[in-house]
Amino acid sequence: xxxxxxLIKDREGAKMxxxxxxxxxxxxxxxxxxxxxxxxxxxxxxxxxxFESDKTYIIELLDGTELTGKYIDRTDSxxxxxxxxxxxxxxxxxxxxxxxxxxxxxxxxEQYWFPNPNATRYLFAPSGFNLKxxxxxxxxxxxxLNSVNYGLTNFISIGGSIELISTLSTxxxxxxxxxxxxxxxxxxxxxxxxxxxAGLLFMSIPELDSNPFTGAGIAYGxxxxxxxxxxxxxxxxxxxxxxxxxxxxxxxxxxxxxxxQNMSLxxxxxxxxxxxxxxxxxxxxxxxxxxxxVGKKISVDLAFINNRDIAKVLLIGMPYVDFxxxx
Numbered sequence: 001x002x003x004x005x006x007l008i009k010d011r012e013g014a015k016m017x018x019x020x021x022x023x024x025x026x027x028x029x030x031x032x033x034x035x036x037x038x039x040x041x042x043x044x045x046x047x048x049x050x051f052e053s054d055k056t057y058i059i060e061l062l063d064g065t066e067l068t069g070k071y072i073d074r075t076d077s078x079x080x081x082x083x084x085x086x087x088x089x090x091x092x093x094x095x096x097x098x099x100x101x102x103x104x105x106x107x108x109x110e111q112y113w114f115p116n117p118n119a120t121r122y123l124f125a126p127s128g129f130n131l132k133x134x135x136x137x138x139x140x141x142x143x144x145l146n147s148v149n150y151g152l153t154n155f156i157s158i159g160g161s162i163e164l165i166s167t168l169s170t171x172x173x174x175x176x177x178x179x180x181x182x183x184x185x186x187x188x189x190x191x192x193x194x195x196x197x198a199g200l201l202f203m204s205i206p207e208l209d210s211n212p213f214t215g216a217g218i219a220y221g222x223x224x225x226x227x228x229x230x231x232x233x234x235x236x237x238x239x240x241x242x243x244x245x246x247x248x249x250x251x252x253x254x255x256x257x258x259x260x261q262n263m264s265l266x267x268x269x270x271x272x273x274x275x276x277x278x279x280x281x282x283x284x285x286x287x288x289x290x291x292x293x294v295g296k297k298i299s300v301d302l303a304f305i306n307n308r309d310i311a312k313v314l315l316i317g318m319p320y321v322d323f324x325x326x327x
Contacts, residue, residue, distance in 0.1 A: 046093045047076065056102040056112065057081070061095050068102060068112040084111055105227045113261045117326045118299040119228035120149070120157075120187070122254040122268040123288055127233050128195030128224030130187030131157045141322040149183065159183035170206060177206035195224045201237075216241040218250070229258040248273040251283070256292065264292040266301065288320065297326045 051057070051071040059067045059081070069081030069089065078090040106113045118137065119129045131137075131151030139147040149159030160182050167178035185199030202217040220237030235252035238245055251271040258264045267290075271283040290303020301324075306317030 046079075046096050046099060049099055051079075052101075056107060058100050058102050058112065059091060059096055060098040061091070062097050063095075067091065105229055108261075111261075113229075113258070114296045116228045116256075116258065116264070117294055117297055118292070118324045119231075121324075122233070122256060122266055123290070123301055123303055123320060123322065125233070125235060125252050125254050125268050125270075126185060126187075126197060126199060126220075126222055127231065127254070128187050128197040128222050129228060129231075130155055130185065130195075130197065135326070137324050137326040139322060139324045142320070147181070147183075155186055155188045157185050157187075159185070166206065179206070180204045193226055197222045197224070220252075222252070229264075231256060246273060247275055258294075262294055264294060266290055266292045266303065268303075288317070290320065299324045 051074065054070055056068060056070050059069075059079070061067070067081065067083060067089070069083035069086075071079075072082050072088065073080040077094075078092050079096070081089050081091065083089060102112055103115060106115050120127055120131055121139075124141070131149060133151050133153050136148065136150035139145075139149075141147070144164045145161055146164065147159060147161035149157055151157045160180065162181075163179040167176070170177045180203070182202045183199060185197060187195060187197035189195050198221045200217060200219050202215060204215040216239070218237040218239050220235055222233050222235040224231050224233040226232060232255040233252070235254070236249040237252065238249050240246065250273055252269065253271075254266075254268040256264050256266040268288045270286040272286065274282045274284055285307050286305065287307055288303050288305045290301055293300045293302070301320065301322045303320040304317030305320050310318055
């Protein structure tokens with residue numbers, strides 16, 4: 001009797017196993033079909049891609065490899081390019097992950113330079129260029145000031161910063177009231193090689209008042225002439241402190257130029273109005289100059305901040321360092 005019960009149970013288990021196996025086979029087949037259809041659609045999209053003769057394209061393959069070259073020809077199955085090292089290379093459409101046209105400003109003869117990953121700012125001052133929708137970056141200055149900026153649209157971005165020393169000191173006192181910066185900005189092209197921008201830099205200062213929105217800041221406008229690799233910016237900003245506005249604007253003159261694939265020169269210069277009775281009408285200058293090392297998604301600034309007072313102590317100026325990671 002016991003043997004018959006075991007046999008019946010085994011048969012029922014086999015039936016259940018067969019049934020479950022059938023379900024799993026259907027699911028696996030559906031997944032494989034989905035990926036095959038997705039791959040086919042992607043390949044068909046790339047086969048339908050409209051290429052322009054003698055234009056340079058950046059091709060990203062499924063394994064992450066990037067190829068840059070001029071369009072020569074195509075067939076139903078392959079794309080034919082000419083690169084700086086190979087006069088002719090055939091790339092199967094099935095191996096292509098993405099295709100994008102290389103910007104003219106990124107071409108140096110037949111060599112492609114990836115775009116400037118940090119064109120929206122100099123060391124700290126903004127340019128007229130804005131982050132694209134969905135772009136963002138993290139910036140760290142002196143290992144103390146941590147900033148994040150994000151493009152809400154192609155013309156509007158929002159950012160914020162938190163300062164480490166005030167964060168740690170207020171936490172040690174049993175509270176959390178760090179120095180915080182909020183930096184909304186708009187930026188847009190108005191003509192060839194001319195971009196305009198405007199924004200606000202608001203800084204909350206815990207020591208001023210119990211109200212976290214009491215603080216200081218600058219409302220500014222900027223005009224940038226040039227492209228993202230070579231440009232100069234003139235900015236005017238009106239400062240405010242605890243509700244009181246400055247009578248005259250501060251002036252910012254900045255610039256950068258790309259000197260090689262992995263390096264740029266950058267300068268940022270501030271002229272701050274002196275409104276006290278003894279020096280009314282004069283400006284106090286803060287100058288900077290340095291080198292920016294750039295990669296596809298990262299930049300590192302090594303610079304010096306200087307003026308007539310700093311030069312008395314350190315002739316070349318006070319060292320400045322920051323890094324930016326774009327995402």
